[in-house]
Amino acid sequence: MGPAVVSRKDLARALKDVVGGRVSQVPADRRAYARDLWPRTILALRDGETAPYPPDLIVWPETTDEVAAIIKLAAQRRIPVTPFGAGSGVCGGAAPTRGGIVLDLKRMSRAVSIDADALEATFECGILGDHLEHELARRGLTLGHFPSSIMCSTLGGWLAARSAGQLSTKYGKIEDLALALEVVTGAGEVCVAGREPRGAPGPDWAQLFIGSEGTLGVITRATLRVRPAPEVRLLRGWEFPRVAVGCEAIRRLLQRGLRPAVVRLYDELDSFLHRSSSKGAGDGKSAPHAPTDLELRVEGAKKWLLRSALAYAGPLNSALGALLPRIGGTCLLILGFEGDRELCESEVRVAQGELERVGGKDLGEGPGLRWFDSRYKISFQQSKVFENGAFVDTMEVAATWDRVLDLYAAVRAAVARNALVMAHFSHAYPEGCSIYFTFVSAGRDRADAERRYDAIWRAGMTATLAAGGVLSHHHGIGMSKQKYLPEELGAGMDLLRALKQALDPAGILNPGKLGLP
Amino acid sequence: MTVALARALSEAVGPGHVTREGKSYTVQPGAPPEVAHVLAIARERKVPVMPVGARTHAQSPDGAAAPGKPKPEILLDTRRMTNLLHLDELSLVVHAQAGIEVRALEATLNERGLTLGDFPAETYRSTLGGILAARAPGRATSRLGPIESTCIGLSVVLADGRTVHIKAAPRRATGPDLMRLFLGGEGILGVITAAVVRIQRLPDARIFAAHALSSVDAALDAARQAMRRGARPAAVRIYDGADAHASGLGTGVDAAGALLLASLTGASAIVDAEARVLEAAAHERGGTALGAAPAEKWWSSRGAPASPGEQPHAEARFQVAAPLGQLAAVYRGVRASLLAAGVPCRAYLAHFHEGGGCAYFAFARAEASDAVARESAVAAGGRPADELGVDAPLQAALRTLKQELDPQGILFEGRLA
Numbered sequence: 001m002g003p004a005v006v007s008r009k010d011l012a013r014a015l016k017d018v019v020g021g022r023v024s025q026v027p028a029d030r031r032a033y034a035r036d037l038w039p040r041t042i043l044a045l046r047d048g049e050t051a052p053y054p055p056d057l058i059v060w061p062e063t064t065d066e067v068a069a070i071i072k073l074a075a076q077r078r079i080p081v082t083p084f085g086a087g088s089g090v091c092g093g094a095a096p097t098r099g100g101i102v103l104d105l106k107r108m109s110r111a112v113s114i115d116a117d118a119l120e121a122t123f124e125c126g127i128l129g130d131h132l133e134h135e136l137a138r139r140g141l142t143l144g145h146f147p148s149s150i151m152c153s154t155l156g157g158w159l160a161a162r163s164a165g166q167l168s169t170k171y172g173k174i175e176d177l178a179l180a181l182e183v184v185t186g187a188g189e190v191c192v193a194g195r196e197p198r199g200a201p202g203p204d205w206a207q208l209f210i211g212s213e214g215t216l217g218v219i220t221r222a223t224l225r226v227r228p229a230p231e232v233r234l235l236r237g238w239e240f241p242r243v244a245v246g247c248e249a250i251r252r253l254l255q256r257g258l259r260p261a262v263v264r265l266y267d268e269l270d271s272f273l274h275r276s277s278s279k280g281a282g283d284g285k286s287a288p289h290a291p292t293d294l295e296l297r298v299e300g301a302k303k304w305l306l307r308s309a310l311a312y313a314g315p316l317n318s319a320l321g322a323l324l325p326r327i328g329g330t331c332l333l334i335l336g337f338e339g340d341r342e343l344c345e346s347e348v349r350v351a352q353g354e355l356e357r358v359g360g361k362d363l364g365e366g367p368g369l370r371w372f373d374s375r376y377k378i379s380f381q382q383s384k385v386f387e388n389g390a391f392v393d394t395m396e397v398a399a400t401w402d403r404v405l406d407l408y409a410a411v412r413a414a415v416a417r418n419a420l421v422m423a424h425f426s427h428a429y430p431e432g433c434s435i436y437f438t439f440v441s442a443g444r445d446r447a448d449a450e451r452r453y454d455a456i457w458r459a460g461m462t463a464t465l466a467a468g469g470v471l472s473h474h475h476g477i478g479m480s481k482q483k484y485l486p487e488e489l490g491a492g493m494d495l496l497r498a499l500k501q502a503l504d505p506a507g508i509l510n511p512g513k514l515g516l517p
Numbered sequence: 518m519t520v521a522l523a524r525a526l527s528e529a530v531g532p533g534h535v536t537r538e539g540k541s542y543t544v545q546p547g548a549p550p551e552v553a554h555v556l557a558i559a560r561e562r563k564v565p566v567m568p569v570g571a572r573t574h575a576q577s578p579d580g581a582a583a584p585g586k587p588k589p590e591i592l593l594d595t596r597r598m599t600n601l602l603h604l605d606e607l608s609l610v611v612h613a614q615a616g617i618e619v620r621a622l623e624a625t626l627n628e629r630g631l632t633l634g635d636f637p638a639e640t641y642r643s644t645l646g647g648i649l650a651a652r653a654p655g656r657a658t659s660r661l662g663p664i665e666s667t668c669i670g671l672s673v674v675l676a677d678g679r680t681v682h683i684k685a686a687p688r689r690a691t692g693p694d695l696m697r698l699f700l701g702g703e704g705i706l707g708v709i710t711a712a713v714v715r716i717q718r719l720p721d722a723r724i725f726a727a728h729a730l731s732s733v734d735a736a737l738d739a740a741r742q743a744m745r746r747g748a749r750p751a752a753v754r755i756y757d758g759a760d761a762h763a764s765g766l767g768t769g770v771d772a773a774g775a776l777l778l779a780s781l782t783g784a785s786a787i788v789d790a791e792a793r794v795l796e797a798a799a800h801e802r803g804g805t806a807l808g809a810a811p812a813e814k815w816w817s818s819r820g821a822p823a824s825p826g827e828q829p830h831a832e833a834r835f836q837v838a839a840p841l842g843q844l845a846a847v848y849r850g851v852r853a854s855l856l857a858a859g860v861p862c863r864a865y866l867a868h869f870h871e872g873g874g875c876a877y878f879a880f881a882r883a884e885a886s887d888a889v890a891r892e893s894a895v896a897a898g899g900r901p902a903d904e905l906g907v908d909a910p911l912q913a914a915l916r917t918l919k920q921e922l923d924p925q926g927i928l929f930e931g932r933l934a
Contacts, residue, residue, distance in 0.1 A: 198653075
């Protein structure tokens with residue numbers, strides 16, 4: 001099923017018949033859409049290379065019918081189509097690796113209907129998260145979905161990758177919030193998934209499109225469960241001597257039926273860095289000024305030190321492991337409840353009792369409020385690390401409680417050979433939890449950095465599978481993890497291929513992702 | 518041919534486990550490899566197979582085939598596969614084979630202070646595989662959602678004998694949720710052989726609340742307000758005054774009014790707060806608190822076994838789902854149209870979540886009464902639970918999916934045909 005020979009010019013002409021002037025084949029646009037935020041491609045960009053996967057064309061549809069017409073046109077000509085939201089994915093899922101058409105959905109960003117009475121809202125999928133929340137907030141509602149990328153990710157991207165927000169423990173992940181989807185299949189047919197009657201035999205189609213990362217259909221609209229905006233938000237910090245004790249505390253809370261909105265347990269290193277970085281935050285005294293010559297030298301020295309230290313990640317991790325307990329390295333838990341005042345206050349009372357029983361120390365409101373103020377900053381700090389010659393990435397895995405601590409230890413040990421690694425536990429369920437590892441490393445040069453980067457992922461993913469975890473909790477598979485997917489899914493890969501055949505027989509939708517051709 | 522088939526099946530599952538039932542054979546494999554073996558025999562002979570459990574589903578195999586379509590020749594009965602494979606009390610999940618009866622599983626769990634949750638009584642008469650394969654309406658609670666959403670891991674034997682294991686995880690972002698191909702799939706794409714499902718500790722506290730209100734609308738509105746504020750009751754039920762009296766729960770309820778019943782479970786401080794939230798919502802709408810007794814009575818009679826001689830299918834049980842905003846209209850519409858057709862009916866509203874709920878009607882079965890109920894439910898914005906309205910492109914995709922996974926079409930298509 002090789003691509004038919006079609007010239008870019010002919011294709012552009014055909015697309016113009018559908019969308020008018022909203023087509024581009026300008027080199028600057030093609031470069032801009034040649035990647036998402038997969039850190040591995042940033043290593044190349046830092047080295048001065050252009051992004052590796054430029055599409056042939058970019059199209060900006062404004063209606064579902066236009067999307068359907070574009071896909072029909074592409075299917076006839078066997079041209080790859082990669083749906084694109086805001087491009088903040090970190091696994092390469094939105095990179096048009098086979099060229100072809102990038103379908104930028106950001107012009108489809110309307111709030112179609114918001115029903116405060118039925119607590120349902122329908123949006124077009126190109127809407128940015130932050131805009132979606134504002135539309136709801138104006139009507140006293142919330143979706144409760146707050147990923148740190150909220151200002152640079154779209155509803156469609158959330159659905160495609162099974163996103164989780166920072167308050168997912170209360171509100172659920174995006175798959176729990178979606179009631180129905182409008183989808184254009186790979187054959188260019190428009191369908192509605194998720195409105196099947198409960199008694200009808202057959203799959204729950206919405207849950208098959210959610211997480212399909214653009215390989216089975218283009219999600220154009222979604223109807224979501226929304227909730228009244230919370231009356232109160234009660235945040236507190238708690239301290240635990242060890243990760244295991246903190247996890248035990250979280251498990252008990254969830255299994256007693258509590259649904260905190262915020263549950264974030266930082267391991268010793270993450271807690272230490274969290275404390276140091278939040279010092280002085282929000283005091284308004286750290287006003288920026290032009291750096292002096294001395295400061296620039298100090299910065300340069302710090303960069304050099306950081307890169308040198310990270311090149312010896314193994315010993316660095318051991319040293320920190322020995323040091324942290326001595327300087328009183330404990331674990332910080334941020335716990336927050338939100339919603340109705342009366343119900344939240346009762347939840348807080350029950351939580352307090354449980355946390356004290358397992359040995360937690362109440363740190364008051366301060367740590368919680370500080371976290372809240374800086375909750376979206378992480379999405380904007382990545383480039384600073386890269387600027388310093390190092391690299392950073394995150395690995396988010398999940399398991400049932402019986403495996404969570406083993407999974408934590410196994411992945412940490414595997415990644416620590418090549419990177420400085422820290423973790424937090426931030427999406428909790430009665431039956432288990434996700435673990436969010438952040439790792440920082442550096443290479444002598446770009447080739448060395450890429451080699452290390454790949455080794456870290458290989459070690460982390462292999463350790464995850466061996467410990468009985470799942471490869472991803474909310475970032476998705478994309479390109480970065482697809483090598484490991486067959487081992488996780490086994491014969492489930494055949495199910496995925498059958499779905500692909502059923503929904504995208506021409507094989508044009510986001511090819512080369514999710515382990516699919 | 519049939520003798521040869523019987524012999525092959527006996528060899529696959531052991532001689533004592535094949536019985537003739539009319540024109541079909543009921544086969545009870547003892548383990549997943551035997552399921553694969555039975556499917557291999559079916560492929561070789563091009564004989565349709567239908568997985569069955571306790572056969573409590575309204576779509577019983579005998580009635581499942583449309584006229585003129587082939588009936589399943591092999592009923593693959595999972596009820597010998599009853600092992601509880603792993604009880605994980607730390608994660609609160611249980612891994613069990615598909616043929617275990619839900620009430621047997623529940624009894625085992627109860628002995629250890631555990632439970633599946635307060636699912637409606639009919640859930641417990643089915644097998645675990647059965648309740649997962651048939652997305653039967655009404656098997657849901659406002660606290661835990663529909664029963665199939667408790668499933669976090671699944672094993673399935675496909676038509677070609679391959680086994681898919683979807684490992685247990687609280688949530689994942691590793692592609693589509695492949696379990697959803699089989700949950701509610703009624704065995705058309707594969708045979709569920711085992712599942713990992715979420716369980717609960719028996720709650721610290723269970724309290725009951727009952728409120729008399731002036732109308733079904735007011736009762737519904739009160740329940741809705743409490744849930745909007747964040748209360749997550751284990752179960753809520755609403756009767757109109759007449760049905761409350763007919764059910765022996767009517768003390769203190771005006772015949773023209775309505776009764777709101779709730780069962781609340783969880784940590785006691787929270788349950789108390791939830792009860793106050795519900796009471797405030799009822800009070801604001803002119804309700805009167807009736808104490809715990811009516812709700813306790815309802816709860817203890819819930820799921821009482823059908824009296825001897827009563828045919829479970831003699832009475833039509835019609836269920837309609839509707840958004841909360843339309844539920845009262847559906848309720849009134851169906852009642853009124855049945856009454857106009859001279860069909861007396863009993864009814865209640867239950868299984869609420871923030872967005873919707875279900876209306877349940879029971880009346881003498883007759884084709885005419887069924888059609889009347891259905892028509893009026895749809896007219897008022899409700900969706901009958903046995904409706905088969907799937908989008909055409911998705912229906913076509915399901916056809917291809919079936920072709921891909923079961924090219925010989927040996928897994929019986931039932932209502933899909």
